[in-house]
Amino acid sequence: MKGDAESITTTHEEISKEHGNKENQDASSEKGKVLVYVTGAVEEPGLYELTSPVTVKAAIEASKGLLPYADVNRLHMEETIDESTHLHVDFNFRGNPEELLRRQNISINDSSEAELQKISGIGPKMAKKIVDYRNEHGPFKQLEDLKHVKGIGPALYKKIVEKVRL
Secondary structure (H helix, E strand, C coil): CCCCHHHHECCHHHHHHHHCCHHHHHHHCCCCEEEEEEEECECCCEEEEEECCEEHHHHHHHCCCECCCECHHHCCCCCEECCCEEEEECECCCCCHHHHHHCCCEECCCCCHHHHCCCCCCCHHHHHHHHHHHHHHCCCCCHHHHHHCCCCCHHHHHHHHHHEEC
16 A cells, blocks of 8 residues: 555545545445545556445455555555545565566465456366365365366366466
């Protein structure tokens, strides 16, 4: 995140004025709803209404995840976000671009079903099978263990192996 917590927050009124979205302003007043404005190195920047308590991770997931050049070293994924927070994810253009892209592989041990679906070839049903297998058998010990998930044969494994990590 850019700077400290004070530098990433704006008022609910400023967010509503900026986006001209009175409907979201009214809806967010419902108990347990929080408006979060997510910008920067995310797939779909925008204003999101999420159920409280909201973490940085939940806000990023709502914006469809991080871009390959997101500066993940500054993010505290389990940090709780307050109402009307502006969460900006900085871009990281330092270092070796290939290394930055490689770090963006999706973890088969930590990812949610939604995150797993970002892998080309993994749809909702297969993502659920991966998560169910992981819950039943524990964390994957090696990438080849994916072949034990029903529906992942040699062709699909070959297609996804370069896009995942433990």
